[in-house]
Amino acid sequence: MTSDLSNATPEQLLHAAEDSVREARLLEVHKLELLLAWADLHSGDPQAEPGAVPVRYGGPRLITLGGDGTPEVADLALFEMAIARHEHVLSTRGALADAFDLRHRLPQTWAGVREGRCEAWVVRRVARMSRTLDRHQIRIVDEAVAAALDQAPSRILAIAEAKVIEADPVAHQTRVEKNQQDKGVWYPKARPGSQVDDADNTAGVGTVFARLDEADALAHQHTVDDLAAALAEHADVPDSAEPLSMDHWRAEAFAMLADPAAVLAFLNGIDDTPGTSEVEEVAQQPSRDPRRSAEVVVHVSLTDTGALGPVARVEGLGPRLLTQVSDLLGRHAAISVQPVIDLHTGRSVNGYEHPTDVKQRTQLRTVGDLFPHATGLFIRNGRAPDHDHTVAYDKHGPPGQTGDHNDTPLTRHHHRAKTHLGYTVLQLGPDKWIWGTPHGLYRLVTGGGTRPITQAEYRLHAQQALALSADFAA
Template sequence: MIRPGPDAVPGNVRCTFAGVGSGAQRLIEKQGPYFEMTEALSQGIVRPGWLACVMEAMTRFRQASDRLVDADTAVRRAEADRLAAVAAMIDAYPAPTPIVDSPAAERVVSAGAEGAGAVGEFVALEVGALLGLSEPAAWSLVHDVANLRARHPLLWAAVAELRVEAWQARKVALAAEELSAEAARWVDAELAELWGVVAWPRIRRRLAGLIVRADADLARRKAEIARRDRFVSIRHLGDSTSVLTARMDTAAALTLEASLDMIVDQMILKGAQDRLPVLRARALEMLATPPLPDAAAPNPSPGLPLADVVVHIAAEALDTAATDATNVARVAARGGDVGPVLLDQLAHLLGHHRIRVLPVTDLDHTVAYWRSTPGSPAPPGQTRISNLGPLSRREHRAKTAGIWTLGQPEPGVYEWTNRAGRRWTVTRGRTTEFRDRSDERIDLVFTSALSR
């Protein structure tokens, strides 16, 4: 019987060893800690109940281990099947054949890097809608699949055989996308014998070296570009903190580091107790937000630069702001979304900055609203606030080209249908797929393309 001991972790099995004593000590001295169980049983040092407890516990542990392996295999198989399904969609996607020449017409674009073939540009919209991905993420998946299949055939086969995880294969395809097709296949051949027997960190290091060897001139050009390519990137995490990443001249970076250390030393002398990384972050904040200049000074310093920050507050949040302290605003800046901010925290975020309010909506139109008789209602179907919707350029072109159809049963509700008949409802910040497919239809443009 399995009986948890008094100090066992809940859910864990603890079997009490009953043979602690002189007999057990003599047996351990004779044979070591890994003594023969038969002799321990014959001498009464180990009770059969304890042995049964251990065997049952190990059986359960082995079953859990097998379950983990089976689950991992299922995940690998599903990821490999997903890549194969995307490849099948690329193959089956009908070539764009616009009936009329239009700027909105679908174009044929490269499916990936050199040697990966071509595909209709709206295929990413189909993949993204089915998987719930943004268009860039869907294109990344399409490119990786096309590159893997055409430029890394051995790796593609290893994924199908479940020897390589899909995410690892995609990283290889991305790392080698600037190589020629021939060079990419050489890298593929060099890595072929490593999959499944060498750890990923070692393969990744080997991959970096192979890419340099595959095209030394490309490696030199990339190194030169890296030396010239200075940048600063700010990404807002949405929890009142942000991440700053920069590439800069090493001499300037050393000077900045020395300046931070000097400020940190002063903070420590004044009694600061935070960890060094926190103090360095505070020092950088001090460099970025110096004290406001004194306007009354004889030679006042220039003011702080303007930072464009957009604050979105729903009308209903303003209506209940006095009674509901949990209302939030969405704050966006050049570096991306700052994140949801409680209304009572806006003062902390914006209170030390100069604020100017600008128009946030401009629904101007080039053709005035038309009315047959002054003062009479406008004819239906004209552009107005109630039938406007946010669309990126590519989605708008796909709708205009008729590849996707859009219906608007009521203001703020959009019903999208792709050429295979799948439908989605898009409302304020939400997308829902229709699960009932009984009335789906195949677009005639799609069927005619397949019949060629």
């Protein structure tokens, strides 16, 4: 690492930044290892010591901090470690509980974190999310999270969430049912002074909180979005005025729902046809079906017995029990099931544009943006990615240049960086890419995340990429 950063080259600065990330990760791991070593020193029963003060008189005792299968530790011994860590003993207890879970219940994940593959705070959160599982149930969480450690934190946590649900679907169903009993809508009153408080200004506005059934919340969101779009489209706004945000129009739509008659009058008003009599208008006015049509993409998997697993991933929502998916669809009278998309197949075409089915398969395979370390996910409500040809399209080139074998979906700003700043990218198959940055950093990107590679590894992969596999070209 260079000591004088003002004289460092771009390459030196990049490598120093990468080294600092790894060092910071390993330092957090070392802090957890120190906690574990301290706990190991104080794992004996203090009540077995000669002259021990009984527990009923405040004497030390063994306590369990982690989940099922973790060891005990003497409670009073943690106060001194808390002092050394410059924190309250409850913070020390929480950190040790996470460390116990990682070492004893999530060993594969712990091994990956000790290699510096992930931030410690991410796996500590996984440990807390999965603490109620027993030592057998947690194994599927450990395997899935360990395999995902090269992904962005949000994706790791989403995978962990799905696996915790899958490990104990009965417990999750209980959580769902409990939440159904805790639904409500609240209209909090402004506290005295808040109208002139710069930090929490409530002058002229009110706040609404609601906890609804998930299907009802989605239906309400769609209604508000549709009404907001109509209000924005038909608003009388001067040409010189700045356009109001959709947040503003959603607030207006939400407020209008308090008067259903006003909503109907507005919707009927924007459907008026000039020159049509009132009688003719009533006859021609189409009935408004309150049920929205929507496309729901559900990812399912089969168990070893060939049955559907208990958990599905719904695009834009996340992991849900199959019973929850049924509830989401249950309010629709007409449901059209589209053919299953087989992600093991592929095809190529002779034109420049990627066909819709190729785009869809690529997005479902990769889940998100394929720029190194990107966090963006392809969700229904987000902006569609740019489907960039990994190898630039040549109109004078051979047939079959466009397809699963030559498709790199990127968000617009990452696409611009690739195009204008000298990044190199090669595709090794329908779900594997290698990147080189302008100043010599190299990354392997797959649906499982981003992993640093050396220049030698990059060159080895590049040789593979020279002959794209024909398995995914029809």
